[in-house]
Amino acid sequence: MNATRAADTARTTYREALRAALREALRGDDRVFLMGEDVGRYGGCFGVSLGLLEEFGPDRIRDTPLSESAFVGAGIGAALGGMRPVVEIMTVNFSLLALDQIMNNAATLLHMSGGQLNVPIVIRMTTGAGRQLAAQHSHSLESWYAHIPGLRVLTPATVDDARHMLAAALDDPDPVVLFEHGSLYNEEGVLDAATDSVGLDSAAVRRPGADVSVITYGGSLPKALAAAEELSGDGVDVEVVDLRSLRPLDDATVLESVARTHRAVIVDEGWRSGSISGEIAARIAEQAFYDLDAPVQRVCSQEVPMPYAKQLEEAALPQPASIVAAVRRAVA
Amino acid sequence: MNATARSAPGPKRPGSRRPRPAGDGEHRPQRDHQLALLRQMLLIRRFEERCVELYSAAKIRGFVHLYIGEEAVAVGVGQALREEDAVVSTYREHGHALARGVPAEAVMAEMFGKATGCSRGRGGSMHLFDAGRRFYGGNAIVAGGLPLAAGLALADRMRGAERVTCCFFGDGAYAEGEFHETANLAALWQLPLLLVCENNLYAMGTSLAREHAQTNLAMRAASYGMPAWTVDGMDVLAVEAAARRAAESVRAGGGPHFLEARTYRFRAHSMYDPDRYRDKEEVARWKTRDPLDGLEGAMRTAGSLDDGVMKQLEEDVATEIDAAVRAAEAAPREPVSDLLRFVTSVPGRV
Numbered sequence: 124m125n126a127t128r129a130a131d132t133a134r135t136t137y138r139e140a141l142r143a144a145l146r147e148a149l150r151g152d153d154r155v156f157l158m159g160e161d162v163g164r165y166g167g168c169f170g171v172s173l174g175l176l177e178e179f180g181p182d183r184i185r186d187t188p189l190s191e192s193a194f195v196g197a198g199i200g201a202a203l204g205g206m207r208p209v210v211e212i213m214t215v216n217f218s219l220l221a222l223d224q225i226m227n228n229a230a231t232l233l234h235m236s237g238g239q240l241n242v243p244i245v246i247r248m249t250t251g252a253g254r255q256l257a258a259q260h261s262h263s264l265e266s267w268y269a270h271i272p273g274l275r276v277l278t279p280a281t282v283d284d285a286r287h288m289l290a291a292a293l294d295d296p297d298p299v300v301l302f303e304h305g306s307l308y309n310e311e312g313v314l315d316a317a318t319d320s321v322g323l324d325s326a327a328v329r330r331p332g333a334d335v336s337v338i339t340y341g342g343s344l345p346k347a348l349a350a351a352e353e354l355s356g357d358g359v360d361v362e363v364v365d366l367r368s369l370r371p372l373d374d375a376t377v378l379e380s381v382a383r384t385h386r387a388v389i390v391d392e393g394w395r396s397g398s399i400s401g402e403i404a405a406r407i408a409e410q411a412f413y414d415l416d417a418p419v420q421r422v423c424s425q426e427v428p429m430p431y432a433k434q435l436e437e438a439a440l441p442q443p444a445s446i447v448a449a450v451r452r453a454v455a
Numbered sequence: 456m457n458a459t460a461r462s463a464p465g466p467k468r469p470g471s472r473r474p475r476p477a478g479d480g481e482h483r484p485q486r487d488h489q490l491a492l493l494r495q496m497l498l499i500r501r502f503e504e505r506c507v508e509l510y511s512a513a514k515i516r517g518f519v520h521l522y523i524g525e526e527a528v529a530v531g532v533g534q535a536l537r538e539e540d541a542v543v544s545t546y547r548e549h550g551h552a553l554a555r556g557v558p559a560e561a562v563m564a565e566m567f568g569k570a571t572g573c574s575r576g577r578g579g580s581m582h583l584f585d586a587g588r589r590f591y592g593g594n595a596i597v598a599g600g601l602p603l604a605a606g607l608a609l610a611d612r613m614r615g616a617e618r619v620t621c622c623f624f625g626d627g628a629y630a631e632g633e634f635h636e637t638a639n640l641a642a643l644w645q646l647p648l649l650l651v652c653e654n655n656l657y658a659m660g661t662s663l664a665r666e667h668a669q670t671n672l673a674m675r676a677a678s679y680g681m682p683a684w685t686v687d688g689m690d691v692l693a694v695e696a697a698a699r700r701a702a703e704s705v706r707a708g709g710g711p712h713f714l715e716a717r718t719y720r721f722r723a724h725s726m727y728d729p730d731r732y733r734d735k736e737e738v739a740r741w742k743t744r745d746p747l748d749g750l751e752g753a754m755r756t757a758g759s760l761d762d763g764v765m766k767q768l769e770e771d772v773a774t775e776i777d778a779a780v781r782a783a784e785a786a787p788r789e790p791v792s793d794l795l796r797f798v799t800s801v802p803g804r805v
């Protein structure tokens with residue numbers, strides 16, 4: 124316990140923060156268990172659950188066969204049966220094999236049963252590109268999940284959110300899908316010692332600014348902050364809003380920011396067509412049209428299956444340089 | 456019949472369970488039990504016949520899948536389950552719900568889409584739920600309930616509860632990956648799961664032989680390492696005996712069991728189906744094996760049922776269904792202002 128405390132206040136990585144959150148949840152509630160492909164003996168495909176098998180045993184750190192639909196569905200059933208399962212899916216690409224269970228069961232059972240059946244499951248999965256893994260390991264489909272009523276969709280981007288969102292997600296009586304961007308696992312940060320819980324409903328202003336609102340989430344946050352830093356050298360004062368949750372979407376924080384800066388740039392690693400950035404732009408247009416001094420700008424992935432070659436992948440993805448360019452267009 | 460299990464031999468043939476004459480006190484319990492089975496089957500049959508009328512009268516809408524002909528499976532299996540067990544079902548679940556004890560009134564009100572329906576009008580015929588009776592629906596994605604059922608069984612397994620989760624599904628569902636993923640997972644983890652495959656020989660219009668390369672379903676299930684066998688799904692007593700044996704073994708820690716009930720639906724797949732893929736002769740042949748007639752005949756032969764008792768039974772059931780329909784007609788609708796209720800547990804959060 125003391126060791127955990129000490130670690131919490133020290134510098135930590137996103138990966139370690141997630142692990143600390145899992146450990147705390149497993150210690151605090153014996154209904155909590157983790158299951159997924161290679162979460163146990165392998166230590167998690169991305170090393171998140173390393174060491175948990177030794178501490179909690181194979182019943183609670185449960186390696187599953189490669190059967191996304193069955194083990195996600197089993198997680199949903201276990202949640203109905205009174206457990207608090209945390210199910211890990213290696214990447215969002217593979218989650219499509221379990222989409223039936225997530226959408227047709229987890230998201231709908233409460234409603235179809237007229238309020239009788241809660242599904243308190245947390246489904247964690249990796250998302251995003253940037254590691255040259257090509258098209259079947261690199262997509263950002265979180266906006267698809269954000270489309271579905273009945274789900275809560277979280278995108279932790281900081282070590283604090285990585286550390287604390289899981290506990291809040293497990294407290295939620297509804298299904299929560301938690302997206303961890305693959306490029307964040309090694310990111311380091313200092314945990315806020317004062318924080319021991321985080322809300323899930325509100326976006327956060329990660330960097331206050333007066334000239335333009337850059338609205339983003341997850342793996343694009345570090346890029347947006349880097350772009351803001353670069354622009355500050357040129358006297359452009361960028362505010363960076365981290366959405367944190369894609370469903371529900373905290374319009375209020377976004378609109379309040381845009382009302383101050385009068386300019387919006389949305390950064391989203393999903394494809395532009397039918398994206399969450401399109402949804403946010405629409406909400407700004409619906410609710411804050413007269414606050415705007417310039418058209419909303421969007422920085423999204425190019426409409427291409429993610430390529431392998433480094434220069435192609437980089438060109439396909441939002442980058443600090445493309446964010447800088449979009450901000451310059453907005454403030455021109 | 457096809458005892459493909461590594462376990463004990465198949466269920467007793469129906470003939471060997473022929474009831475003996477009642478009359479003396481000793482045989483009353485058996486007679487009462489059989490009468491209760493007959494009553495349940497009759498309730499399901501008459502309930503659905505009424506649904507057809509109400510559908511024609513446009514009181515009930517949507518997809519309605521009738522269970523007529525298959526009643527012996529739900530009723531027989533139901534005998535093997537206890538209150539604390541769980542049932543996961545499909546869109547053809549009126550029979551499962553009624554056999555589970557969900558009141559006819561709550562089911563009928565759901566068909567009407569009323570506030571008193573067992574899913575408060577959100578589910579309709581295909582999505583009946585009753586959390587209190589551990590009846591987990593009502594799944595209209597073919598095979599979608601199988602992983603859920605494994606999860607309910609997993610929860611029991613992890614908490615050391617001696618409960619059984621029973622999952623009903625069809626021969627069509629057996630061709631889905633979710634069946635095979637679930638069978639593997641359940642056998643791997645030795646989950647307390649009773650898989651009941653209602654093989655009515657058709658998945659909509661596709662016959663068994665046109666959907667399965669190997670039509671011996673129990674044999675294939677046994678290949679996952681679970682006891683598996685086939686039973687005559689038109690004989691409620693045979694189904695009961697087989698289900699009891701399976702459920703007791705599951706309860707005792709024997710891991711998942713697979714039971715194939717060979718049955719037949721007398722009606723079309725759904726109310727929209729013109730039923731062009733089966734010849735009339737085949738349907739007529741199966742109707743001679745009507746599970747209600749089967750039990751009634753056996754009881755009459757044994758002298759434990761006569762015209763008077765049968766008439767009384769019909770009247771009781773009709774009264775129950777009349778009351779259900781009247782209550783459903785009179786029940787309030789869910790207000791449209793409640794449209795967004797039950798999307799999330801926190802009202803208004805979408």
Ligand SMILES: Cc1ncc(C[n+]2csc(CCOP(=O)(O)OP(=O)(O)O)c2C)c(N)n1
Nearest residue numbers: 547595596597625626627628655657658659
């Ligand atoms: C995943 C999926 N595919 C297709 C359908 C359409 N469909 C509904 S019922 C059905 C046939 C299923 O047959 P079976 O599992 O044997 O059950 P039965 O209807 O015979 O009880 C089909 C194809 C569906 N509901 N879900």
